[in-house]
Amino acid sequence: MDQKLNLLVLRCRDIEVSRVFYEHFGIVFEREQHGSGPVHYAAVFEGMVFELYPLKEGESADRSRLGFAVNLETDLRESLDAAGIEIVSSYEFDGRLIFVVQDPDGRKVELIQSEPKASEGDWTRFRSILLILAAIAGSLSFLNYQSEPMNGSSVLDVYFFYFALLVSLLFWPVMVVAVVGFQAINPYSDPVWTRPTHSCNPFRLKNPLCIAHFLMYFVMAQGAGALVTAILGGWLQSLMGIGMIIGGLEGLWALELVMKRFPEKMALHDDVDVAGNAPPE
Structure with missing residues (x-):
């Protein structure tokens, strides 16, 4: 029996x-x-x-x-x-x-x-391909913004752009903490989250940490691609590239704040089994 x-x-x-x-x-x-x-x-x-x-x-x-x-x-x-x-x-x-x-x-x-557990699979290669595509897209997407030198633009336009970039970098971490942190009370998210890694599924909607983690690297890859071709795109593309890289790093820092703010949501692993073969003390 x-x-x-x-x-x-x-x-x-x-x-x-x-x-x-x-x-x-x-x-x-x-x-x-x-x-x-x-x-x-x-x-x-x-x-x-x-x-x-x-x-x-x-x-x-x-x-x-x-x-x-x-x-x-x-x-x-x-x-x-x-x-x-x-x-x-x-x-x-x-x-x-x-x-x-x-x-x-x-x-x-x-x-x-x-x-x-192997059910989730290793998403490292898939994520790497997407990040390479993001870098290529970033290297091309800003070429049409402007190719004039900085001294060819209006001083007011230059200062306005600097101000807008500064404000976005200051409020970006706050927005990431607010959006991801809200998922802690979302009944449709996983009751317990796992720490994001480069091998986790970037499209797992029930674990917002994995999605946000991948998006931050996606943004940084675009910024790095923009910097590669900044010599063609001009000063605006250079600033956009630098801003995106800084924004991605700030986003990763914001995720660390979320994990410290909601420790009860964090799990040490993805699976639990009963171990029945350990000897008593």
């Missing part, structure tokens, strides 16, 4: 704090309440229901031990440090390094890095 664990319930002193902790491991919870029962959180993965319930008054937290195989885009230790999760201890089992951390109720949680 085949047997499989399909339910795990943890009683927590503060289910909101516990939810944020376990979401760092990529677990996506839904808020639930059955009739007049307590509000709790539930997640389903690998055919198992994982629930966080509040402790009853006077009840003590258990000392269960959990284990997760986590699929990270970066080194496991670096990811835990970035999330501010302290590593209590570590040991090797079956030739693999296992880190032990504590959840908000003092339970030991073992983490081992699993093999990366």
